[in-house]
Amino acid sequence: MGGNKMDRETLLEKMEARLLTEAKKTMEKASEKEKYHALSKVVMEEIAPNWIQSEERFTNSKKAYYLSSEYLMGRALTNNLINMQIKEQVEEILEAEGMEFDALEEQEEDAALGNGGLGRLAACFLDSAATKDYPLMGYGIRYQYGIFKQEFNNGFQVEKGDDWTRDGDPWSVKRRDRAVTVQFHDEEVVALPYDMPIVGYGKNTINTLRLWEAHGKKAFDLETFNRQDYQGALEEEIKASAISKVLYPDDSTEEGKILRLKQQYFFVSASLQDLIHKYKETHEDFREFHRFHAIQLNDTHPAVAVPELMRLLTTEEELSWEDAWEVTTKTLAYTNHTLMAEALEQWPVDFYKKLLPEIYEIIHRIHNQLLVELRDRGISSPEEFQIIHHDSIKMAWLSIYGTHSTNGVAELHTNLLKNIELKHWYDLYPDRFNNKTNGITQRRWLLKSNPELSELITELLGGDDWVVNLEKLQGLRKYGEDEKVLERFDDIKREKKRELADFIQIHEDITIDPESIYDIQIKRLHEYKRQLLMAFYILDRYYRIKDNPKEEMYPRTFIFGAKAAPGYFRAKGIIKFINEVKKLVNEDPDMRGKMKVVFVENYRVSYAEKLFPAADLSEQISTAGKEASGTGNMKFMLNGAPTIGTYDGANIEIVEEAGEENNFIFGLRVEDIESIRESYDPKVPYEKVAGLKRVVDTLVDGTFDDENTGMFQDLYDALLKGAHWHKPDHYFILQDFEDYRRTQRQVEEAYRDRKNWMKKAWANVAGAGKFSSDRTIEQYAKEIWELQKG
Numbered sequence: 001m002g003g004n005k006m007d008r009e010t011l012l013e014k015m016e017a018r019l020l021t022e023a024k025k026t027m028e029k030a031s032e033k034e035k036y037h038a039l040s041k042v043v044m045e046e047i048a049p050n051w052i053q054s055e056e057r058f059t060n061s062k063k064a065y066y067l068s069s070e071y072l073m074g075r076a077l078t079n080n081l082i083n084m085q086i087k088e089q090v091e092e093i094l095e096a097e098g099m100e101f102d103a104l105e106e107q108e109e110d111a112a113l114g115n116g117g118l119g120r121l122a123a124c125f126l127d128s129a130a131t132k133d134y135p136l137m138g139y140g141i142r143y144q145y146g147i148f149k150q151e152f153n154n155g156f157q158v159e160k161g162d163d164w165t166r167d168g169d170p171w172s173v174k175r176r177d178r179a180v181t182v183q184f185h186d187e188e189v190v191a192l193p194y195d196m197p198i199v200g201y202g203k204n205t206i207n208t209l210r211l212w213e214a215h216g217k218k219a220f221d222l223e224t225f226n227r228q229d230y231q232g233a234l235e236e237e238i239k240a241s242a243i244s245k246v247l248y249p250d251d252s253t254e255e256g257k258i259l260r261l262k263q264q265y266f267f268v269s270a271s272l273q274d275l276i277h278k279y280k281e282t283h284e285d286f287r288e289f290h291r292f293h294a295i296q297l298n299d300t301h302p303a304v305a306v307p308e309l310m311r312l313l314t315t316e317e318e319l320s321w322e323d324a325w326e327v328t329t330k331t332l333a334y335t336n337h338t339l340m341a342e343a344l345e346q347w348p349v350d351f352y353k354k355l356l357p358e359i360y361e362i363i364h365r366i367h368n369q370l371l372v373e374l375r376d377r378g379i380s381s382p383e384e385f386q387i388i389h390h391d392s393i394k395m396a397w398l399s400i401y402g403t404h405s406t407n408g409v410a411e412l413h414t415n416l417l418k419n420i421e422l423k424h425w426y427d428l429y430p431d432r433f434n435n436k437t438n439g440i441t442q443r444r445w446l447l448k449s450n451p452e453l454s455e456l457i458t459e460l461l462g463g464d465d466w467v468v469n470l471e472k473l474q475g476l477r478k479y480g481e482d483e484k485v486l487e488r489f490d491d492i493k494r495e496k497k498r499e500l501a502d503f504i505q506i507h508e509d510i511t512i513d514p515e516s517i518y519d520i521q522i523k524r525l526h527e528y529k530r531q532l533l534m535a536f537y538i539l540d541r542y543y544r545i546k547d548n549p550k551e552e553m554y555p556r557t558f559i560f561g562a563k564a565a566p567g568y569f570r571a572k573g574i575i576k577f578i579n580e581v582k583k584l585v586n587e588d589p590d591m592r593g594k595m596k597v598v599f600v601e602n603y604r605v606s607y608a609e610k611l612f613p614a615a616d617l618s619e620q621i622s623t624a625g626k627e628a629s630g631t632g633n634m635k636f637m638l639n640g641a642p643t644i645g646t647y648d649g650a651n652i653e654i655v656e657e658a659g660e661e662n663n664f665i666f667g668l669r670v671e672d673i674e675s676i677r678e679s680y681d682p683k684v685p686y687e688k689v690a691g692l693k694r695v696v697d698t699l700v701d702g703t704f705d706d707e708n709t710g711m712f713q714d715l716y717d718a719l720l721k722g723a724h725w726h727k728p729d730h731y732f733i734l735q736d737f738e739d740y741r742r743t744q745r746q747v748e749e750a751y752r753d754r755k756n757w758m759k760k761a762w763a764n765v766a767g768a769g770k771f772s773s774d775r776t777i778e779q780y781a782k783e784i785w786e787l788q789k790g
């Protein structure tokens with residue numbers, strides 16, 4: 001138990017004391033929320049001494065730093081208790097006092113400081129690094145408002161602010177002593193750090209996530225504030241604190257974009273300064289900086305680290321440009337998370353000149369240096385390498401050139417980067433490119449979310465080593481034909497499905513049948529992820545049953561969860577459309593016992609923890625070549641849900657591990673898309689594929705009402721007419737429809753043989769070993785960071 005015990009008296013006494021001093025209540029009178037807070041503070045007290053010790057242990061070692069504008073942490077309480085290996089003890093003590101642990105757990109707000117996969121990956125990496133004893137520190141922004149809370153109003157998405165620390169944040173320690181200032185051209189901002197402990201499983205290593213909060217200089221410096229310019233200090237505070245106010249503020253306006261750029265520089269500069277201050281305490285020679293620091297850039301959002309580190313090293317630490325360049329490139333490494341050309345970040349030169357003129361000058365010098373290097377190498381067409389091009393700065397180019405490593409996040413993704421998207425860069429620097437297939441932490445996504453399956457696995461493997469070594473799951477393969485085991489597995493799946501049904505009853509007010517197939521698509525809403533394809537399939541099935549009420553259908557519950565970016569009109573149209581389909585289906589008595597549609601409100605990490613374990617079928621149906629990796633796909637797999645999916649991202653590797661025969665692959669592949677792209681006419685499948693026209697036309701024939709927003713017409717036009725920036729059906733939904741429908745038939749046939757289905761599900765669990773973020777983090781540590789374990 002990691003030498004860790006929490007005895008009854010101590011826990012209760014400490015909780016009582018917290019309640020008295022912080023809520024002015026006794027245990028009897030305290031609310032569940034208050035008890036959650038008290039308990040969390042007591043847990044923090046337990047963590048603190050080991051946290052300091054763990055930091056000391058790594059004082060003289062090389063450490064890695066993850067620079068990320070997003071961390072989608074979710075809840076901390078149960079996760080920390082599990083990693084400290086005291087969850088059961090604490091639960092028992094509380095339940096003996098008449099408290100319900102689950103109810104306390106539900107009081108915690110998700111720390112949702114991220115949009116989706118990229119932010120959740122950062123959170124999984126922190127957990128894995130701490131568990132594997134690697135000193136990895138996260139740096140980011142402490143947004144006051146995380147990703148919006150989603151509500152549906154008549155089927156339309158409505159965004160509400162997520163003031164996640166409104167009732168306090170027991171998991172962070174404010175570190176006034178480590179505040180730094182960040183200098184913009186005409187504004188000086190204070191960066192105030194908050195530290196969160198990242199408890200590794202077994203509690204050996206406790207790392208830190210340090211998130212910066214922005215403040216005005218005068219208001220922070222109380223003396224000035226009191227002495228004179230009170231009004232001025234307040235105004236300045238309002239302006240400065242806007243920087244850490246919200247996660248990715250709407251960047252459709254000029255002002256929003258500048259704010260986003262300020263966020264990037266703010267946290268990057270603060271983090272690098274923090275490292276430099278610390279380094280100076282024990283070292284003098286900055287030419288050795290890279291021997292103690294490995295910094296990973298999570299996409300290009302922190303790419304300004306390249307010129308900022310150059311600035312700090314050359315102007316503040318007086319290194320020569322050449323020395324500083326060597327240190328910078330050796331310290332930094334870059335991860336790319338997308339192949340979507342429109343998502344590759346570019347910044348107008350003017351923004352940089354206005355906000356960060358000194359940084360701009362450095363970028364310009366880097367740009368010129370590259371051109372000289374290319375000329376020296378005799379490379380004649382340097383246009384495709386221009387970091388500054390047509391008045392904008394290409395952050396991906398800056399990231400590749402200014403670092404020693406560029407990695408993709410799944411095999412296919414990395415290959416597409418090397419051979420297509422970044423081919424010219426790969427030809428120039430082949431050694432910089434490498435793959436790090438994503439992973440997920442099995443602590444949260446199995447041990448915590450599915451204790452029943454965890455227990456079965458532990459029993460069969462004769463120990464819980466899989467919790468820190470997921471490859472052990474291979475040992476489950478031998479039970480693939482064992483009827484008793486498969487029956488127990490089936491019982492667990494049914495139990496998780498019942499639990500989800502109860503939760504959905506309460507939170508969505510929809511009754512679902514636990515005996516039906518739970519067919520789930522949960523991820524951010526994006527056209528390339530093709531939620532619309534699934535919606536068309538549901539609607540087609542609906543009409544077929546209406547045509548032929550005798551048609552057999554194995555009962556199915558289609559479940560969606562997705563947030564659309566507030567300014568992404570078409571994604572919001574898709575949400576409204578699915579909600580219309582949902583209404584049509586769920587209100588039709590002919591569908592009873594056949595199908596139901598659920599669109600869960602406010603999909604988030606804590607909801608995901610209930611959805612993955614209950615899933616029968618994992619929907620991973622992106623247009624081939626568009627999903628860099630996906631990580632939800634791995635969470636489904638680990639919990640025993642076969643995939644229906646395209647040859648895209650990590651789906652390919654999942655099928656490699658679990659067997660194609662245990663999953664349902666369909667649709668165009670990357671090379672098919674390449675070969676038909678120019679000649680593709682979506683009118684052909686639209687006219688020729690039976691039933692397709694009927695469902696597509698519901699967008700415009702009055703079947704559904706979008707309240708004159710023009711949303712449905714826009715979706716229709718995107719499919720059949722295209723728009724100024726894309727051809728019709730850019731994501732090949734109509735082309736893939738028929739094969740998807742055929743494959744869904746196969747799913748249904750396969751599911752009727754429930755025993756056989758559970759074999760497929762089991763093969764997925766047994767094959768999931770590769771997809772632990774423990775493996776991914778080991779690869780980063782060894783192949784990019786050159787890090788030693790603690």
Ligand code: F58
Nearest residue numbers: 115116117118337409627628629630631
């Ligand atoms: C995701 N990217 C990829 N971006 O889409 C997914 O395939 C991959 O598995 C995951 O990264 C982890 O590598 C992603 O989540 C974003 O959320 C953007 C961040 C910047 C603002 C717009 C969304």
